[in-house]
Structures are given as C-alpha cells and as structure tokens.
Amino acid sequence: MTRGAPSPTLQPGDTVGILGGGQLARMLSLAAASLGLRTNIFCPDDACPAFHVSDSATIAAYTDKTALQNFAGRVDVVTYEFENVPVDAVAILEAAGVTVRPGAVALEKAQDRLVEKQFIRSLEVATAEFHGVDDLAGLDQGLQNVGRPAILKTRRLGYDGKGQTRLTEQDIDLHASFEKAVAFAWAEVGAAPSILEAFVPFEREVSIIGARAADGAIQLYEPIENVHAGGILKTSTAPARISAATRAAAERATIAILEALDYIGVIGVEFFVLPSGAIVVNEMAPRVHNSGHLTADACAISQFEQHIRAVAGWPLGDPSRHSDAVMENLIGDDVKAWRDIIREPNAALHLYGKKEARPGRKMGHVTRLTARSPAK
Ligand code: AMP
Numbered sequence: 001m002t003r004g005a006p007s008p009t010l011q012p013g014d015t016v017g018i019l020g021g022g023q024l025a026r027m028l029s030l031a032a033a034s035l036g037l038r039t040n041i042f043c044p045d046d047a048c049p050a051f052h053v054s055d056s057a058t059i060a061a062y063t064d065k066t067a068l069q070n071f072a073g074r075v076d077v078v079t080y081e082f083e084n085v086p087v088d089a090v091a092i093l094e095a096a097g098v099t100v101r102p103g104a105v106a107l108e109k110a111q112d113r114l115v116e117k118q119f120i121r122s123l124e125v126a127t128a129e130f131h132g133v134d135d136l137a138g139l140d141q142g143l144q145n146v147g148r149p150a151i152l153k154t155r156r157l158g159y160d161g162k163g164q165t166r167l168t169e170q171d172i173d174l175h176a177s178f179e180k181a182v183a184f185a186w187a188e189v190g191a192a193p194s195i196l197e198a199f200v201p202f203e204r205e206v207s208i209i210g211a212r213a214a215d216g217a218i219q220l221y222e223p224i225e226n227v228h229a230g231g232i233l234k235t236s237t238a239p240a241r242i243s244a245a246t247r248a249a250a251e252r253a254t255i256a257i258l259e260a261l262d263y264i265g266v267i268g269v270e271f272f273v274l275p276s277g278a279i280v281v282n283e284m285a286p287r288v289h290n291s292g293h294l295t296a297d298a299c300a301i302s303q304f305e306q307h308i309r310a311v312a313g314w315p316l317g318d319p320s321r322h323s324d325a326v327m328e329n330l331i332g333d334d335v336k337a338w339r340d341i342i343r344e345p346n347a348a349l350h351l352y353g354k355k356e357a358r359p360g361r362k363m364g365h366v367t368r369l370t371a372r373s374p375a376k
Contacts, residue, residue, distance in 0.1 A: 009313035012036030017075030021048025023352040024081035031304035072096035106286035129198040142196035149199040202272035209292035266307035297348040298325035335363035
C-alpha cells in the first residue's frame with residue numbers, strides 16, 4: 001500500500017490498526033487474519049481480549065499523542081471498535097498521515113445522543129420525541145414536552161443501559177412527589193447534560209447491520225430481532241418477525257444514514273417497531289454491533305469480515321443468510337454453561353477470553369443455527 005494515500009487500498013500482509021481491544025476488536029482481528037491482513041490493537045488496558053489474537057499491540061491512553069503518532073506510522077489504515085474514542089485521537093492520527101474509517105463525522109454524531117437524534121431527524125427518519133436537558137428546570141420543561149413515561153439518558157458515554165433512568169407514574173408515587181422523583185432522576189444521571197426521551201411503546205426491537213465500501217457500494221444484512229434485559233442485549237434472532245414494508249422502511253433509513261455520513265465500514269442501526277409496523281430509530285453504532293454476531297455463523301461473510309473489507313478498501317461481500325439463527329449473549333455467570341453448550345449440535349460457542357465473570361459483563365455468546373425458513 002502507498003502510505004498516507006487519501007483512499008488507501010490494502011494488500012494482503014498490510015496492517016489494520018484498531019482502537020479498542022474488547023471482544024469486537026478480537027473478532028475483527030480474527031476476520032482480518034482470515035483475509036491475510038495483520039492487526040495492531042491500540043488499547044489502554046494491558047489485558048485486552050483482542051491482544052490474544054492480534055499481531056501487535058499498543059498499550060497507551062487514547063489521549064497519548066506520541067503513542068498515537070507512532071501507531072499511525074505502524075499501520076496502513078485505522079478503525080475503531082467503540083464509539084467513545086475521543087474525536088481528538090482521530091484528528092491526531094489523520095494529521096500523522098493515516099486514514100481513519102469510518103471517519104470523525106460518524107463518531108461525532110454517535111457520541112452525543114442529542115446530536116445523533118437531531119441528525120436522524122434531519123434525514124426525515126422518525127425518532128422518539130426528545131428534549132435536551134442541562135438542569136433541573138430543563139428536565140421539568142422536558143417532561144411537559146415529551147410527557148410520561150419518559151427516559152432520561154446522559155448525552156455522552158452511555159451504553160448497555162448505563163447512564164439512564166426511567167420516569168414513570170410509579171416512580172412519582174414511590175418518591176411521594178413529582179419534584180422528588182424528578183430530582184432523583186437528575187441525580188441518577190449524575191446531573192450531566194442529558195436527553196429526555198418519550199418512552200416508545202414498541203412491539204419489538206430490530207437492528208440492521210449495514211456496510212458501505214470506499215466506492216460507495218452498500219450491502220445490508222437482513223433485519224435482526226433483538227430482546228434486551230436490563231438495558232443489555234440478551235438475544236438476537238434472524239429472521240425478524242416484521243413485514244416487508246417495515247423491513248423496507250428500516251433499510252431506507254439505514255441507507256440514508258450511511259450516505260449522509262459518507263460512511264466507510266459497518267454500522268449497526270437500532271429500531272423500535274411500533275404495533276402499526278412503523279419504525280423509530282433508537283440509535284446507531286458506527287462499528288460492528290452485538291446484534292450482528294449471528295452473521296459470523298449464519299452468513300458466508302460475517303459483519304467482521306465485511307467491516308475489514310470496507311476499511312481495507314476492498315469490495316463488500318454478499319450478506320445473505322444461509323441459516324436461521326438465534327444468538328444469545330453469555331453475560332456474567334451465564335458463561336459457566338459453556339460445558340453444556342459445547343455439546344449442543346449446531347451451536348457455535350464464542351468465548352472472549354475474559355478472566356473475571358462480573359455481573360453485566362459480556363463473556364461470550366452462542367449462536368444456535370437451524371435450517372433457513374422459506375422466505376415469506
Ligand atoms: P439504549 O442504551 O438507548 O440503546 O437503550 C437500551 C434499551 O433500553 C433499548 O434497546 C430499549 O429496550 C430501551 N429503551 C431505550 N430508549 C427507549 C425509549 N425511548 N423507549 C422505550 N424503550 C427504550
């Protein structure tokens with residue numbers, strides 16, 4: 001590869017730099033290896049799941065300018081496995097002459113829930129009603145605007161249901177007054193800049209894993225149906241139980257997002273499906289996505305390979321699914337069932353190599369396959 005090219009196309013043997021060293025980076029690294037590419041994982045923690053399966057590691061803070069510059073000199077393109085990478089880190093990498101895919105714009109939009117919702121609305125795609133909240137008075141005003149029940153979420157650094165709290169009639173009864181319930185909710189989010197969202201009475205949740213290549217070509221995996229417990233994804237199922245019209249609307253929204261961001265790589269877009277079949281975007285993740293893990297076993301080309309192909313400047317693969325699949329996350333002590341799971345037929349077990357099974361921690365997943373059901 002010609003280093004510093006604005007639109008790099010990697011050759012086998014070249015190196016993909018990955019910011020973040022969790023299970024997503026681990027699975028990206030495995031996919032890169034299958035394609036003859038190397039990886040260098042940049043992670044502040046010296047015990048990252050991705051280090052076990054990468055060619056090289058850079059252990060440094062995302063704010064360490066010198067480490068970022070050295071990293072830029074050792075890799076041929078950079079991508080990331082999580083959306084909370086500081087945008088400044090991307091700027092430092094780009095100034096050092098390496099291309100970052102997807103770029104800073106996608107990160108900026110996805111890092112702030114308020115900016116993200118405004119962006120989605122600007123594409124004429126529906127979101128929950130929302131109100132930016134900077135203080136208690138703003139929360140009060142927000143509740144008048146969006147109504148109850150509502151969910152208060154921090155604008156930044158929330159994930160897996162963290163940094164959010166609900167405001168329902170029961171909460172108000174529990175706290176004996178509206179004022180106390182509101183003050184409690186505000187304290188729960190750490191009095192940080194937040195967004196108040198109307199609670200969406202959804203029938204189900206689905207996601208689309210989409211990909212856009214350097215030449216603008218787009219491929220979408222079929223919608224996947226997701227069930228959350230306590231704000232954390234529990235299962236993902238394909239096919240999703242939605243109509244052709246709902247699927248088409250979710251696909252249109254995903255394509256609009258990919259194009260508006262001039263995106264290169266895989267994106268996960270989460271939707272609420274209303275009883276009418278209408279869709280509402282919950283959020284987007286500018287990276288491979290937990291709900292797309294089933295693509296590794298149910299499709300010839302996984303979301304991980306698809307992302308590596310895109311960031312390498314290669315053509316995208318065919319996202320079609322050959323089997324029906326249910327992916328179950330193994331969270332905390334769930335992972336103890338691995339000895340039973342490994343004996344199940346048609347069950348693909350993936351363990352992330354994390355030492356300690358803390359509550360709420362994603363330790364692995366299993367994807368159970370069955371014959372593909374006839375298309376409806
Ligand atoms: P989030 O971290 O925003 O993806 O939220 C995690 C989960 O909480 C979602 O997948 C939903 O199950 C639920 N949730 C979040 N926001 C809303 C909302 N506005 N209305 C209903 N449920 C929500």
